Amino acid sequence: MATEKRTIFSPELAARFDRLVTLYPVKRSALVPMLLYSQDEVGYISPEVIVELADRLDIRTNDVESVLSYYSMLRTKPVGKYNVQVCTNISCMLRNGYGILEHCKKRLGIGHKEVTPDGLFSLEEVECIGACCWAPAVQVNYDFYDDLTVEKMDQVLDDYQAGRGKVTV
Amino acid sequence: MPKLVSHPDEVRIISRRFGTGAENIDKYVELDGYKAAQLCIEKGPEFIINEMKASGLRGRGGAGFPTGLKWSFVPKNVDRPKYVLVNGDESEPGTCKDHLIFLHDPHAIIEGTIIAGLAIGAKMGFIYLRGEYRYLLKIMEKAVADAYAKGYLGKNIFGSGIDFEVVTQTGAGAYEVGEESALMESLEGKRGVPRIKPPFPAVVGLYGGPTVINNAETIASVPHIFLMGGEAYAKVGSERNGGTRLFGISGHVEKPGVYELPMGYNLKKAIYEVAGGVLGGKKLKAVVPGGSSTPVLTADELDVGLDFDQMGKAGTMLGSGGIVVLDETVSMVEFALRTISFYQHESCGWCIPCREGTDWLKKTIGRVYAGGGVEKDLDNIKYLAENMMGRTFCPLGDAAAMPTIGFIKKFRHEFEEYVRGNAGVSPAEHDAALVSLG
Numbered sequence: 107m108a109t110e111k112r113t114i115f116s117p118e119l120a121a122r123f124d125r126l127v128t129l130y131p132v133k134r135s136a137l138v139p140m141l142l143y144s145q146d147e148v149g150y151i152s153p154e155v156i157v158e159l160a161d162r163l164d165i166r167t168n169d170v171e172s173v174l175s176y177y178s179m180l181r182t183k184p185v186g187k188y189n190v191q192v193c194t195n196i197s198c199m200l201r202n203g204y205g206i207l208e209h210c211k212k213r214l215g216i217g218h219k220e221v222t223p224d225g226l227f228s229l230e231e232v233e234c235i236g237a238c239c240w241a242p243a244v245q246v247n248y249d250f251y252d253d254l255t256v257e258k259m260d261q262v263l264d265d266y267q268a269g270r271g272k273v274t275v
Numbered sequence: 276m277p278k279l280v281s282h283p284d285e286v287r288i289i290s291r292r293f294g295t296g297a298e299n300i301d302k303y304v305e306l307d308g309y310k311a312a313q314l315c316i317e318k319g320p321e322f323i324i325n326e327m328k329a330s331g332l333r334g335r336g337g338a339g340f341p342t343g344l345k346w347s348f349v350p351k352n353v354d355r356p357k358y359v360l361v362n363g364d365e366s367e368p369g370t371c372k373d374h375l376i377f378l379h380d381p382h383a384i385i386e387g388t389i390i391a392g393l394a395i396g397a398k399m400g401f402i403y404l405r406g407e408y409r410y411l412l413k414i415m416e417k418a419v420a421d422a423y424a425k426g427y428l429g430k431n432i433f434g435s436g437i438d439f440e441v442v443t444q445t446g447a448g449a450y451e452v453g454e455e456s457a458l459m460e461s462l463e464g465k466r467g468v469p470r471i472k473p474p475f476p477a478v479v480g481l482y483g484g485p486t487v488i489n490n491a492e493t494i495a496s497v498p499h500i501f502l503m504g505g506e507a508y509a510k511v512g513s514e515r516n517g518g519t520r521l522f523g524i525s526g527h528v529e530k531p532g533v534y535e536l537p538m539g540y541n542l543k544k545a546i547y548e549v550a551g552g553v554l555g556g557k558k559l560k561a562v563v564p565g566g567s568s569t570p571v572l573t574a575d576e577l578d579v580g581l582d583f584d585q586m587g588k589a590g591t592m593l594g595s596g597g598i599v600v601l602d603e604t605v606s607m608v609e610f611a612l613r614t615i616s617f618y619q620h621e622s623c624g625w626c627i628p629c630r631e632g633t634d635w636l637k638k639t640i641g642r643v644y645a646g647g648g649v650e651k652d653l654d655n656i657k658y659l660a661e662n663m664m665g666r667t668f669c670p671l672g673d674a675a676a677m678p679t680i681g682f683i684k685k686f687r688h689e690f691e692e693y694v695r696g697n698a699g700v701s702p703a704e705h706d707a708a709l710v711s712l713g
Contacts, residue, residue, distance in 0.1 A: 129442050131356065131399075131482050137464035142406055142447045163464070176466040176623070179406045179448030195368040196567055196599055197525040199613055233450065233617055234368040234567075235407050238525040238597060239532050240277050248409035252277060274410050 114154045119147050123162060133163050137173055141180055146275050149184045178233075186221045186228030188266045190214070191245040194231050197238035202255075206242050207231055209256045213263060226267065248274045277375060280532030282549045286511055288499045288519050289492065290535040293379040298414055300421040303382040309427055311501035312389045316435045323394040327497070329505030331517025335372075336362060336453070336490030337566065337594045338670075339583035342497075346487055348477040349395040355484040359391045359400035360462065360476075363491040364446055364453040366405055367566035368617060369597030372521035372533050373491040377404065377411035380495060381418035385441060387494035389432070390501070391487055392439050399440045401462060401481070402491075406447040415443050450621035454669040455488040457623065468625040469669035492521055492596075513539025516582035520596050524550040527557065527602040539585065543577040546600055557602040561686070565594020567614050568674030570681030571607075591681070607686040608693050611679060612640045618675030629672035632663040636679055648694045656690075657683050 113120045122143070126136045137159065144155045151174055160167045174180050190210055194203040211217055214227050221228040237243035240252030244259065249272045251262050265271045279294050287293075297303045315323050327343030334340045349357060361384060365373040376384060388400040402419075404412045419441050422428040430438050444462055446452050452461045456470035459481045480486025496518060500508045509517035516538035522545060523533045529551030536545060542564060546552065553559045562572045564581075569592040572579075579589045586593040601610065619633035639656050642648050660676040660683070667673070683690060692698040 132463060134464035135444075135462055138447050138461060139445050142445055165464075173464065173466055177406070177447035177449050194613070195617055196563065196610065196613055197369055197597075199610075200526040200599070200601065200605065233620060234366060234370075236365050236371045236374045236405065237277065238369050238371045238599070239523045240371070241525055241531070245407060248407075250277075250410070274413070 114158055115144070115147060119143060127162065134165060137163060137165075137170065138177065141170075141174060141177070145180060150181050152182075184221075184225075185230075187226050188246050188271065189228045189230060190263070191230045191232040191235070193233070193235045193237070193241070193243050193245075195234040195238075197234075198242040201241040203242040205256065206244065206254055206259050209259060210263070213260070227263075246271065277371070277378070278532065279375075280530060280534060282534055284540070284544075284549055285535050286519050286537050287535050288503070288508075288511070289376065289380075289383070289495050289521060290533075291499075292383070293375060295379075297380050297382065298378070298418060300382060300418065300425060303380075307502055308382055308498075309386055309433075311498035312386050312393075312427070313433050314501055315390045315393050316433055316437060320394050320396065323390060323501075326500060326505035327394070329509060330500040331505075331509040331512060331515060332493065332496055332500060333516060333583055334490055335492035335496070335520060335596070337367065337568075337592070339593060342489065342493055345477065345489075346391065346394045348475070349485045349487060350478065351396070353485060356399065356482070357395050357397040357484050358481045358486045359388050359395070359397050360455075360458065360481055360486055360488045361388055361400065361402040361491055361494050362453060362455065362458055362488055363402060363404040363408070364449075364458060365408075365491070365595075366450040366453050366621075367568065367595045367597060368614075369523065369525060369563060369566045369599045370595040371523050371525075372596060374408065374411065375521070375533050376491055376495045377408065377415055381415050382422065383495040383498055384415070384491055385418060385422050385428070387489075387497035388441055389428070389439055390497050391489065391494065393437070395485065395487055397487070398438055399442070401442050401444055403444045403446060403452075403458060403462060405452075406445050409445070412443060412445050419443055449623070450617075451623040451669070451671055454671065457669060458488065459486065466623070468623050469671075471668055511537050513537070513580060513582045513585070515584060520581070520593075522581065523597045524600065525597065526600040527554040527559075527605075528552065528600045529554055536581065538582040539580040542572075542579050542581050542598070545581065545598065546577065550598075550600070553600065553602050555602075557604065559600065560603045560605055561601045561607065563597075563599040563601070563678070565592050566597040567599070567617065568592075568670075568678055569594040570677050571685060573685055592677075606644075606698070607682055607689045608640065608644045608698070611682040611686075612637070612644050614678050614682075615640055615675060618671065622671060622675070626667035626669075626672060628663045628666040629675065632659055632672065633675045635659055636675065640679075643690055643693050646693060646696060648690075650691075650694055653683060653687060653690050653694065 452467035457467040663676040
């Protein structure tokens with residue numbers, strides 16, 4: 107449907123969305139994945155994203171906004187190119203998760219949900235990311251780093267700083 | 276890449292293919308993959324449900340409801356479409372077992388979904404993964420595409436004349452969505468708030484159709500039940516607790532990891548032998564035995580079998596199988612604060628006792644931790660938590676209240692030390708304690 111329409115997304119993502127909405131008994135089921143995939147491409151959920159998703163799913167923009175505000179991974183402001191998410195939940199806490207968080211704060215010079223001035227990094231303290239047996243664990247965007255020490259964390263940040271970091275989308 | 280561990284006491288059924296490259300469909304088929312689905316097509320729904328009942332398999336998400344019985348509740352003659360929904364929203368702190376299944380054995384999830392579909396007469400299944408598991412979603416998506424290409428999914432699966440579609444779905448960050456009715460809401464493109472029950476999903480579920488919702492580990496266990504036979508599977512476990520389970524042992528142990536142990540395996544042995552004992556030879560103080568929502572056990576309560584019934588008798592729960600070990604250096608007040616902070620953050624706000632209760636518990640425990648608590652706070656914590664129990668649509672309220680009651684009952688003396696000013700923390704630590712997750 108939307109291929110001949112104007113879209114704010116890349117042709118690949120627009121085509122992906124065209125297909126996605128056909129997979130479910132009800133089109134709206136595609137909303138949560140579409141929000142996340144839009145964010146991956148645009149960087150955050152912009153007002154334009156909300157309008158286009160509402161249009162594609164034949165729902166109101168405030169339906170999209172109400173869903174958007176519920177999920178913790180979705181955001182309405184840009185973050186750093188590399189979003190460093192440090193887990194401090196119980197298993198990570200017992201394995202120095204807070205130490206890793208403090209180290210990241212110091213090294214990057216930013217706090218929870220802040221972005222470095224060059225826009226390269228942002229930092230977030232997050233709840234359990236499902237890597238408890240390999241704690242402490244961190245996610246940079248979608249990539250997991252586990253069994254961390256302060257030294258290993260530095261290595262991870264060095265790699266991203268130098269543009270050698272892993273990037274799964 | 277998460278490290279795989281092993282121990283001689285393990286009985287490897289679900290984890291049998293871990294590390295063998297079975298995410299590749301040909302390898303999976305070589306290792307008896309999709310045999311169970313073909314057997315089930317041949318034998319039909321009644322056989323499937325009988326074998327499932329005989330297996331004694333109980334829901335691995337935490338509630339422990341018998342899977343075969345759950346499937347049998349789906350009405351046979353309805354004209355609405357039926358659905359299978361696999362819950363891979365794994366978010367309970369301490370739990371990372373499904374992570375490994377998605378990583379190493381995605382086809383077992385697909386095969387289990389097909390069998391559940393055959394049992395209830397569904398033509399469509401959904402596999403829902405939490406949003407953080409993007410790399411695992413990609414593995415799952417590839418496995419699904421490969422299964423379609425081979426004719427194991429889609430029209431006329433295995434040439435049987437039966438159609439079965441599978442769709443993978445990603446979440447976007449929400450613990451609450453792991454609750455079955457909230458999961459359905461999320462899959463319908465809405466906020467993940469719970470639905471009131473009854474009606475139960477088996478009657479009115481996804482898109483209003485009868486729906487079976489199972490945890491990813493439950494579904495991954497299903498093909499093995501048909502490879503072994505239900506009775507043989509049941510025998511591996513303990514009484515009324517069939518089979519094995521993936522136990523994730525984390526925290527202060529020498530060899531943390533996910534171990535597959537028979538149901539009923541002794542908890543103390545799991546910690547001291549399987550996981551190599553307490554880290555650095557320190558003394559054990561407490562164990563959270565089945566994910567962060569299960570009531571804590573003290574060091575002298577560990578001689579108990581890891582199954583739903585024995586853990587229940589011990590005053591706690593088997594839960595999600597996430598065993599978190601705490602050594603003597605841990606402040607139970609700080610640990611209780613971190614636990615309630617999580618539930619306060621994740622409460623969806625739908626039910627007032629949970630929304631307000633978690634917030635007041637966090638504030639009160641936070642005040643005690645910061646050294647500003649009074650004796651009455653300790654009774655208030657207990658009173659608040661006890662009054663959340665059973666008063667919410669979904670179990671998140673209970674999940675927040677149960678561990679809190681456990682901490683205050685079993686470690687009240689530690690809370691008292693904080694109140695008396697003998698264990699206060701510095702203002703800097705106080706700021707750190709008021710977990711800033713927003």
